[in-house]
Amino acid sequence: MKPPSEKSAGRRPSRPSYEPLQPHEIELADFFVRMAGILGVPRSVAEIYALLYVSTGPVDFDHIQGRLGISKGSVSQGLKFLRDHEMILSVKEPGSRRERWQPTPSLAASLVALLRSQVLPALEQAQPGLQRVLADAQARGSQPEVIERLSRLNRWNSRALELAPLLLPPPGA
Amino acid sequence: MKPPSEKSAGRRPSRPSYEPLQPHEIELADFFVRMAGILGVPRSVAEIYALLYVSTGPVDFDHIQGRLGISKGSVSQGLKFLRDHEMILSVKEPGSRRERWQPTPSLAASLVALLRSQVLPALEQAQPGLQRVLADAQARGSQPEVIERLSRLNRWNSRALELAPLLLPPPGA
DNA sequence: GCCTAAGTTCAAAAATTATTGAAACTTCAG
């Protein structure tokens, strides 16, 4: 149900109208939005990913904006996020500056990368602090139970940090 | 630097003043706050847990409120959250209505439970929708690549649902 | 080299989420 005329043939469509998401597309988007929410990824980002995910070929900037009905800024920021986390790839058209986007082959890899990027920095930054907290508790002769808790926390943190690189090698592998 | 007098001996302390968190406690709280943030758990909840975690014995409502400097409402809601997710346990004093709280023995188990409670419902609710999306795509003869993606998503969802109960049995085991 | 399509930036507005605190409820010690 597109607005009447498209000003005849291939004329520059001054405001090409895009179809809103179809029910089946909405359903998928909802799923991604929910999952993303758990990791604190904003709705618009999840929607963009969902759109690329159900789309048959690569999708360009204006289509994303048009079909999702969101602002240029959101599209730009959303694509940046997805790019930074290596969740999407771009294909350049031959005689045009325009980029067209599609999801990275493995969603699994994308998710792991995303998790890493959130959890790792926290673990790394915490390392020295946690050790200090433990040392402190020992120094002041806290209850053995508390010492035990804090030790376990330290061990976990260390093991997580050792395991992390195996889970998915940092950029470049 | 506590407000001058405590009205001498063991008199009912009309507004007992609590020490603010010590540096080592703050350090630990920061760690928990950050980790909690990844899962979208609010700061105040993480702080409460951290306080119980470094404390030598069980801690009561008023101490939590006093030491963290947060409102009654926040403490109540925070404890509710932690209780609901089985991350803390209460010990009742003999001749008093007051409850005192301490962390559940296994933080690991707590975390798994927390994750479950967020992810599982999403997976469950998504199940039928995802199947419909796939069926739809097949019906309309979408690109094989898209079909493949959607199939994989469905398979994952199913496997995750199968695995979930093994990861940690639902309330009662 | 220009000029404009394509995309980015970022301050302000909107939307969402967390916290507060006063009132209401509950439970038990007396």
Added chain:
DNA sequence: CTGAAGTTTCAATAATTTTTGAACTTAGGC
């Protein structure tokens, strides 16, 4: 029973996060 300690509730407010859009930058076609 009754009173008040102990806790919960929830509407209002505060804090945070997301989205918008207009001004700006950049790249590349001509």
